[in-house]
Amino acid sequence: MKPFAFTRASNSQTAIQAVVRDQAAKFLAGGTNLVDLMKEDVEQPNHLVDINRLALTRIEERNGGLRLGALARNSDTANHRLVRERFPLVSQAILSGASAQLRNAATNGGNLMQRTRCYYFYDVAMPCNKRQPGSGCGALEGFNRMHAILGASTECIAVHPSDMCVALTALDAVVQVEGPQGARSIPFAEFHRLPGDTPQLDTNLKHGELITAIDLPAAASAFAGNSYYLKIRDRASYAFALVSVAAALDIQNGTIRQARLALGGVAHKPWRAPEAEAVLNGALLNQETFRRAATAALEKAQGYKYNSFKVELGRRGIVRALTVAAGEGRTA
């Protein structure tokens, strides 16, 4: 690991100022991803600003919704009584990711800032446009079984690894940030980026901007009774998703009043599927509707040599997740 300076910040402003001063400075929260990447020399910050002491750990009601502190740990967020009651999709998504040890250390803000687990990104001996712009993409013609089928570019076919973020995008969460120019709110769908020709940029955060909270809007609690996070992976636990599906339905008299659908493991960002939602909104609650939604969600999907299976897996996963969310065939 390269040497770096270390500062413990006591408030947001000093933390932001410390990072702004140095282009190669980074905030350190739970460290479960950043420290790992530093051990691999993928990340080489000059300066780590430890934000773990900042008062950003609360989870509280706000405007009828919930404000999740950026430094609340994933485990505390998943098991907060109000999150479990009103936004069970978020609890389910968090609990399907990583291990209990990692969720105890990892923070909500850090979850959004996770970098891809693409093997070519991790291996500094391989080309990777995300790690080293202009060096090429090892995955495009390489072993790309875990990679993107939606929204990719010829520069990068990596996927975002988070489960929590898939639920957050489905529920229209809002990311609160503070920076050198003050505070701003970022709708979740605009927080992460598609790779395009700048795959080195995962998010639209500017250098020195600090995530302070994630807001779950009151309206999203309408889905509490009929939501489900389905994660399909190579083993039963403690693995990244091949495909995951966040499905949320608001049902009245056998009709879908409104629906939310998002996918994980398929794109450079947590993937919202508005085409599928358009099929679901106002439609009859049945398998035919679910199948049409699944087809719509993956209409533009494109597989690569080793991951074409994800297209059909995604369709079936969507039908399955919607079926369980509707209250049929729930099996833990």
Added chain:
Amino acid sequence: MEDLRRRDFLKQTALVGSGLVLGQYLLTDGSGVSKPALALVSQTTAEKIAVRLRVNGANYGLRLDPRVSLLNLLREQLDLPGTKKGCDHGQCGACTVLVDGRRINSCLALAVTCDGAEITTIEGLAKGDQLHPLQAAFIEHEGFQCGYCTSGQICSAVAMLQEVEQGTASHVTPDVRRDGPIELTDEEIRERMSGNICRCGAYPGIVSAIREVSAAGRSSSI
């Protein structure tokens, strides 16, 4: 000499073997025995950071290179090698310790971020010669073969049973919306322990050891 542990032996032989390389970094603690300090990697770092920790009831005031993981601190500097280094990347759980009562992977925690923390390692679980119930149960149920993952498994299980007591849900809990006691089925145990990998495959023994301690805890609390 009879107290010489395998680890000390390996450490000293390694030092002899690589003396030329290490020589310039060797420090002495006045005992006449040279030993490698953390400083092996810190000579290029500008500033060490003050850290106060409590580990298994003992207080430490340290100055650390910020790159040092909690795992390396415990093993290399505090002489607590019970915590094991497996993957060193948060994927195996061998390094699991309790920080302020919560289980984490000590390999991914920079020690300087643990200032003020209370840490419990496998060495801190027994009361004198009296094993922690989970330690005894792992022996009874043969919850290990080679033993390398065992201290992580046991620390993890200690915290896991507390999490269950607190009613925390897991990925396999039937309905996260419902508050209340968790039924600790084998499926729940396996899911909640999935962050601890055992290459020997001693999982059946691990699950039955945990099941027994959990059941005993319940009956004794009635």
